[in-house]
Amino acid sequence: MRLLPGFPSSSLQLHTYEARPIMEIMTRDYLHEMTFYDVLMASMRDCDAISFRTCSEVEGPYCDYLNTQHGKRVLLAGPSLPDPPTSKVEEKWEKWLGGFEKGSVVYCALGSEWVLKKEELQELVLGLDSTGLPFLAALKPPFGCETVEEALPEGFKERLEGRGVVHGGWVQQTFILGHPSVGCFITHCGGSSTWESLMNDCQVVVLPQIADQFFNAKLLSRDLKVAVEVERREEDGWYTKKDVCKAVNLVMEVNSKIGNEVRANHSRWKDVLLSPALESSYLDSFVQKLFDITKNPRHPYTTT
Structure with a gap:
């Protein structure tokens, strides 16, 4: 599967066995004679923002790419890591x-x-x-x-x-x-x-x-x-x-x-x-950006 121009990394290029089932999903009839790809692109077009469970430290270039491609705010909620276990395994x-x-x-x-x-x-x-x-x-x-x-x-x-x-x-x-x-x-x-x-x-x-x-x-x-x-x-x-x-x-x-x-x-x-305050800083920023959207839904925004 070829990557689109400007995509931030060639490392995500797919093998044949990976690309085939993804293409089957994307081209399958999904809703009112629309394919899943059609629905996905319509969602990207009509939404106020795109949100992911990730952080810019790990996937920043890819999130920036989506921001550029779709002209939408990309809001990152952080990795949402589970708390360390406080008890023993079974x-x-x-x-x-x-x-x-x-x-x-x-x-x-x-x-x-x-x-x-x-x-x-x-x-x-x-x-x-x-x-x-x-x-x-x-x-x-x-x-x-x-x-x-x-x-x-x-x-x-x-x-x-x-x-x-x-x-x-x-x-x-x-x-x-x-x-x-x-x-x-x-x-x-x-x-x-x-x-x-x-x-x-x-x-x-x-x-x-x-x-x-x-x-x-x-x-x-x-x-x-x-x-x-x-x-x-x-x-x-x-x-x-x-x-x-x-x-x-x-x-x-x-x-x-x-x-x-x-x-x-x-x-x-x-x-x-696991650095201190990473999770809380992303969550605080995420909540603030959602609040900002309710006040000004069409204002352009960068990845955060």
Whole structure:
């Protein structure tokens, strides 16, 4: 997918397997014979302002671009980071995670909505197994399966012997990411997970599945350089267990060049996002700008 002239970065250029489903969504009939793209552009044209949950430190150039393209105020509400956990993770996970060394566990979660195909789930968990590291994978049962257990390769659960867990239910992600033994987070790059990955110390591997997740993944891996993306086949996005294993090893190997680079960048960005008053300053400004709009809705405004 080609980027429009003046777009602030070439790093968000999409692969074929990423662009295709986005184009399908954009060109699909959505409302009164209008496509989703038509509705989106009409909204941009007729609105008084565009608002995002982000901050200029992370996505400022892209927000400035939207301001220039659409001539609208772009209001930023800040990253809205979750508060640090004040209690412990659920007892069964605390006991399991507590049995491993600091920073050694790989935690994998692809969100509460996305469902993998059975073959995709198998490649993913086999890749996790191939790393030789302990892992916790929180994944929904794949299509055609009642439980996640029935989708696992034959003998897989028995072979792990407690070193790895594939869980089909909900987990306390914020608590797990903050646990000392968790050293790597494989994420689909949903909105909340993207911010949570930045505010924790884990190494980050990205495996986006659809739409905005592709852009979030590129923001982390290419712009901020705090993550490594799982390599995938260009035409359909297929990945193998070797691809998963390779990405995890790249960030988890001791003293590796890539691992050290993303760790250092991650630390810097965490300091930026957790700096005192960042959240409150954005929220105060956001509320003030909304108040200003009610008084003068068509007054031109810059990104803030």
